[in-house]
Structure formats: C-alpha cells, structure tokens
Amino acid sequence: MIDKFFFVYLFTIYPIVQTVKEVVILDTREARDYLNWYKMSGNGNLNDGWGELSFEAKMFPTLLLPSSTSTLWRTQYVCDITSERRFDNWLRSPYFKRQQAQRIEIELGFSIRDCSTFQTPNEIRSCRETFELYIHENDQNYDNHLWSSYKLVDIIAGNRFTSNNYGSQSVANRNNLTVNVKTRGVSITKNGFYIAFRDQGACISLLYVKIFYRLCEEKSIGLIHFPETPTGAYLTDIVERDGICSINSKMIRKPLGFCKGNGEWTFQETSLHDSCHCQQGYELLIDSNSKNNSLLSRAI
Structure with a gap:
C-alpha cells in the first residue's frame, strides 16, 4: 500500500x-506536387486571380521544417492591383477530415505588399493590405462554391510589408519578401472542412499553410x-x-x-x-x- x-x-x-502533441492535417511545405486548389476570380476568368508556383525552400531558412526533405515549396500568389475590374478572388483548399479535432489551428506564412509603394492614384486607391480567411464545415466532401455559406474566421493583416515589385516574380528574389506568420484557431463540429482565402485587391504571396490540432x-x-x-x-x-x-x-x-x-x-x-x-x-x-x-x- x-x-x-x-x-x-x-x-x-x-x-x-x-x-504537447500536434497532429498535422496539412502542411503545404511538405507537398511534392502541384496543390491545384480551386480558384475563382471576380470576372470568372481562370487566368486572373490566384496563381501557383514553386520556389526553393532554402530561400526561407527560418520557415524550414527540421525533418523536412522537401526542396521545393508550392506557393499561392495574387496581385490584381492594376486591373480595372472589381477584385473578388477566391482560393479554396480540398476537403479535410477533422480526425479527432474539436478545434483546429490554421498557421499562415505570407508576405504582403505595402500599398504606399504603388505609383498611380488608381492603384493606391484600389490597393488593400489585408485578406480574409474562411472555413466551411461539412459532413462529406462536395464542391460547394456558394461563398455566402463560408464562415469568416478573420481578416488577416501583415505586421511587416514588402516594398518591391510583386506578383509571380517576387518569390524569385527573397530580398523582395518580408514574411509574416499568423495562426488562427476555430472550433470544428462536423466531419470535415474546407478553408478558403478571399482577396479584394492585395498583393499576397501565401508561402505556406499549416493546419493542425493539439492533443494532451x-x-x-x-x-x-x-x-x-x-x-x-x-x-x-x-x-x-x-x-x-x-x-x-x-x-x-x-x-x-x-x-x-x-x-x-x-x-x-x-x-x-x-x-x-x-x-x-x-x-x-x-x-x-x-x-x-x-x-x-x-x-x-
């Protein structure tokens, strides 16, 4: 006794x-192929809005995973500042099962351009320095592009800004990028979920997305x-x-x-x-x- x-x-x-144990549902830094996330632009043209490209992971050593063997990352970017159309660009992930999670954490590594660096009045007037993070829960996987059914998680703003030229060429030169890392948590009740990003006139490089939950x-x-x-x-x-x-x-x-x-x-x-x-x-x-x-x- x-x-x-x-x-x-x-x-x-x-x-x-x-x-503390983290269970990772997604980390795009580990992707070996194109992400091919669904995208939609305000004018319906697939060539506008969000795009995807690769860059060398070693360009951002502070963001590298210790155990990762990946040499290339897949990144999403958008920069429609010079367009005359209404900006409403959506990017949506595939469906993820929540596993044991009652709450997920969404970690974003991104860079965003300072609006004051644009030259013309129209560019400065239409430019934004934020983008929006959404979630849509569902018990099964189906293509739902009714954005009004997506719940706003938060409006994401950078603490630090990039000042040079942006778009698909910006990732090629790491000196042009100033990286922000933000994490947002959201409760989950259904079997699975999608996350989505909405751009309404910002210049963004979404370097990586990580989704995880915690266990005791x-x-x-x-x-x-x-x-x-x-x-x-x-x-x-x-x-x-x-x-x-x-x-x-x-x-x-x-x-x-x-x-x-x-x-x-x-x-x-x-x-x-x-x-x-x-x-x-x-x-x-x-x-x-x-x-x-x-x-x-x-x-x-």
Whole structure:
C-alpha cells in the first residue's frame, strides 16, 4: 500500500513532464506536387486571380521544417492591383477530415505588399493590405462554391510589408519578401472542412499553410494512466478525463486529469493521492522503460 510519505516522495523525485502533441492535417511545405486548389476570380476568368508556383525552400531558412526533405515549396500568389475590374478572388483548399479535432489551428506564412509603394492614384486607391480567411464545415466532401455559406474566421493583416515589385516574380528574389506568420484557431463540429482565402485587391504571396490540432499526450503518474485526449473546442475549454489504474492495482477513488486548451495536462493532487493501490500480493516497482518513470505492480 502507498503511504503518504511515499506518495509525496514520488512526486518530488519524478515531476510531471509536460509535452504537447500536434497532429498535422496539412502542411503545404511538405507537398511534392502541384496543390491545384480551386480558384475563382471576380470576372470568372481562370487566368486572373490566384496563381501557383514553386520556389526553393532554402530561400526561407527560418520557415524550414527540421525533418523536412522537401526542396521545393508550392506557393499561392495574387496581385490584381492594376486591373480595372472589381477584385473578388477566391482560393479554396480540398476537403479535410477533422480526425479527432474539436478545434483546429490554421498557421499562415505570407508576405504582403505595402500599398504606399504603388505609383498611380488608381492603384493606391484600389490597393488593400489585408485578406480574409474562411472555413466551411461539412459532413462529406462536395464542391460547394456558394461563398455566402463560408464562415469568416478573420481578416488577416501583415505586421511587416514588402516594398518591391510583386506578383509571380517576387518569390524569385527573397530580398523582395518580408514574411509574416499568423495562426488562427476555430472550433470544428462536423466531419470535415474546407478553408478558403478571399482577396479584394492585395498583393499576397501565401508561402505556406499549416493546419493542425493539439492533443494532451497519454500520461502515467504513479499507478494512474491517462489516455491521449484531444483539446476542447475553445482555448478556454478544459476537458475532464478519468484516469485508469494500472494492471494489478485497484481503484480507491476516481483519479481525474484535466486537458487544457494548450495541450497540457493539469492535475489536482488531492484527486491523485491514494487513488490507486496495489492489489494484495503485489508491490510497487518503478518502470525503467517508461519515459516518465511510472509505477508498476509486481508480484511479491
């Protein structure tokens, strides 16, 4: 049986190590081929609006993934400032299943041109320094281009701006680009979703898009095990999870863990204390194979 002194000693010697697990649904930096996302321009001409091109990943070392072997990235760009038509350019992703996610995070790496760098009054008047991020949830994959059914996530603005010529040539010279990285979270209730971008007169290079969600990793504390748990729909949500006693131990009272919105566990010591005891004929053993030195019940 665990006495009070041993329990306190255990938590002193083996502190709870917190790690956050991210499950990546999409990261365009890992794409090996054309993305071929759906696009639509205000005049219906497929040659206008958003375009796609490749560039060398090494041009932006601060954005590289440590484990990535990709040498080329697929980037989306748009710059219709000089056009006389009404700007309303849409770019939509394919359908993604949400997996275990109740909340997804959308990370965008992008560069946007400073409107003050344009020369003519018409260009300056029509130029914008923002674009819009949308989401559309659905239980199955189908082509829905009714943009009014898409929900606005946020209006995205850059903190830093590019000052030189823009468009398809801008990515060829990294000195022309000043990169912004923004992340927006949104709750998910249906089986899957699309994301979309709306441009109404900006010069944008969308360098990469990453979609992911967080899990509180499975955790063992003493004789108590907490399974892997997705975070809640909102950052302020706390998901309560019952702990499970290890083999050859019995539950005295229910241990509780709380998965926070940032992917970290939090525990109440009173909930864990004396929750699981060894069954008769077994003794405690520190599991040397466990990364957090959990306990096992071993036959005496």
